[in-house]
Amino acid sequence: MAEPTANEGQSLTRNQGAVLSALKGADKPLTAYDILGLPKIRKAGLKAPLTIYRALDKLMDQGLVHRIESLNAFVHCDHGPHDHATGFLICSDCGRTLEVHLDDCEDHLAGRAREQGFAVDAVKVEMTGRCPDCAAAEAARSRTS
Amino acid sequence: MAEPTANEGQSLTRNQGAVLSALKGADKPLTAYDILGLPKIRKAGLKAPLTIYRALDKLMDQGLVHRIESLNAFVHCDHGPHDHATGFLICSDCGRTLEVHLDDCEDHLAGRAREQGFAVDAVKVEMTGRCPDCAAAEAARSRTS
DNA sequence: CGGATAATGTTATTATATAACGTTTAAGGC
DNA sequence: GCCTTAAACGTTATATAATAACATTATCCG
Ligand SMILES: [Zn+2]
Ligand SMILES: [Zn+2]
Ligand SMILES: [Zn+2]
Ligand SMILES: [Zn+2]
Numbered sequence: 001m002a003e004p005t006a007n008e009g010q011s012l013t014r015n016q017g018a019v020l021s022a023l024k025g026a027d028k029p030l031t032a033y034d035i036l037g038l039p040k041i042r043k044a045g046l047k048a049p050l051t052i053y054r055a056l057d058k059l060m061d062q063g064l065v066h067r068i069e070s071l072n073a074f075v076h077c078d079h080g081p082h083d084h085a086t087g088f089l090i091c092s093d094c095g096r097t098l099e100v101h102l103d104d105c106e107d108h109l110a111g112r113a114r115e116q117g118f119a120v121d122a123v124k125v126e127m128t129g130r131c132p133d134c135a136a137a138e139a140a141r142s143r144t145s
Numbered sequence: 146m147a148e149p150t151a152n153e154g155q156s157l158t159r160n161q162g163a164v165l166s167a168l169k170g171a172d173k174p175l176t177a178y179d180i181l182g183l184p185k186i187r188k189a190g191l192k193a194p195l196t197i198y199r200a201l202d203k204l205m206d207q208g209l210v211h212r213i214e215s216l217n218a219f220v221h222c223d224h225g226p227h228d229h230a231t232g233f234l235i236c237s238d239c240g241r242t243l244e245v246h247l248d249d250c251e252d253h254l255a256g257r258a259r260e261q262g263f264a265v266d267a268v269k270v271e272m273t274g275r276c277p278d279c280a281a282a283e284a285a286r287s288r289t290s
Numbered sequence: 291c292g293g294a295t296a297a298t299g300t301t302a303t304t305a306t307a308t309a310a311c312g313t314t315t316a317a318g319g320c
Numbered sequence: 321g322c323c324t325t326a327a328a329c330g331t332t333a334t335a336t337a338a339t340a341a342c343a344t345t346a347t348c349c350g
Contacts, residue, residue, distance in 0.1 A: 013315095013316095013327090013328065013329090014329095015328080015329075016328095031305085031306075032306070032307080033305070033306070047330090047331095048329095048330070048331070048332085049306080049307070049308090050307085050308075050309095050329090050330085050331085051329075051330075053306095053307065053308080054328075054329080058328090069214035069215045069271070070214045070269065072305085072306060072307090072337095087254070087257070089258050089261060089263045089265075091263075092266070098261055098263070100257055100258070100261065102254075102257070104253075105250060105253050105254060105257070108249075108250050108253070109232070109247075109250060109270060109272065110272070112232070112245055112247070112250070113234050113245070113272050113274065116234060116243055116245065116277070117276070117277035117280070118234045118236075118243070118272070118274050118275070118276060118277065118280075119274045119275045119280045120234075120272050120273070120274040121237070121273050121274045121275075122272065122273045122274070123270070123271075123272050124215065124270070124271045124272070124273075125254060125268070125269070125270050126214070126268075126269045127254060127255070127258050127263070127265050127267070127268050127269070128265070128266050128267045128269075129258065129263050129264045129265040129266045129267070130263070130264045130266075131262070131263060132261070132262030132263065135262070135263075135264045158296095158297065158298090158346095159298095160297080160298075161297095176336080176337075177337070177338080178336070178337070192299090192300095193298095193299070193300070193301085194337080194338070194339090195298090195299085195300085195338085195339075195340095196298075196299075198337095198338065198339080199297075199298080203297090217306095217336085217337060217338095
């Protein structure tokens with residue numbers, strides 16, 4: 001149960017550290033209100049939605065947290081801060097997500113935008129489906145139908 | 146100001162037609178509440194959020210409307226129904242969007258997912274930046290600084 | 291017609307996010 | 321240290337987005 005380590009300890013405030021720690025401890029994305037409801041968070045003294053959102057904003061600025069648009073939820077970035085496009089695989093069964101690198105594809109996508117005269121700031125890719133575990137479970141269910 | 150035409154007239158209900166017509170008449174994505182506030186919509190007798198959401202759900206089922214996750218808004222599909230991934234360029238200045246085809250890139254993205262054992266159902270790409278008009282306006286502003 | 295299915299109407303409620311404003315804390319210059 | 325300033329925080333209220341629950345009506349098919 002490491003408290004804020006290495007690069008995080010440098011510039012994170014108490015609230016930011018608490019929120020980041022909550023996301024690290026979760027096995028899937030959490031909404032702001034999910035975070036707000038965690039006992040650890042309440043005990044740390046965070047008790048208003050705005051407090052959570054403010055911490056999340058700063059964490060996203062620093063690239064430590066990503067927002068999953070299609071879930072209105074937030075997840076810790078396990079890739080270390082990066083500037084390339086964020087890509088997520090989202091399991092519609094269990095809600096878990098997996099972040100993937102898109103270095104190469106990003107160029108292709110941004111190129112498509114430039115063709116249209118668009119100046120791209122950020123690229124977000126979200127793919128919905130079933131994770132390996134849930135796909136296996138589903139296959140098992142259909143065999144025993 | 147054509148009322149529901151061609152393929153739409155076939156299976157759209159009154160509410161669905163009204164909502165689709167509203168989206169077609171807009172020059173950018175509209176939220177459900179934006180739609181609800183339109184005089185044409187009120188006059189057509191639609192007056193509850195749920196009415197709008199139900200119509201939008203059906204329109205999305207039919208591929209006539211897309212949801213822009215990062216705006217919580219909806220936009221008419223001007224590509225005709227399609228099964229490939231949806232990609233959107235979103236102007237953070239004026240709010241307008243442009244739909245782009247991603248046929249080729251989709252395979253690449255889905256392949257990246259399969260590497261991870263993920264079974265992909267849907268791919269969504271949203272790119273934020275500035276549209277040609279707004280980029281030009283910004284350039285003009287900076288010259289006259 | 292009669293029965294099933296899909297769509298709608300209505301009200302209330304839940305979920306997500308921000309506004310406004312004052313106070314406290316942290317950081318840096320002198 | 322002390323002053324200045326900017327950032328972060330606390331608190332309350334409010335705005336925005338989406339769904340639940342349940343009764344009613346339209347549509348389709350045999
Ligand atoms: Zn990341
Ligand atoms: Zn899963
Ligand atoms: Zn489309
Ligand atoms: Zn623009």
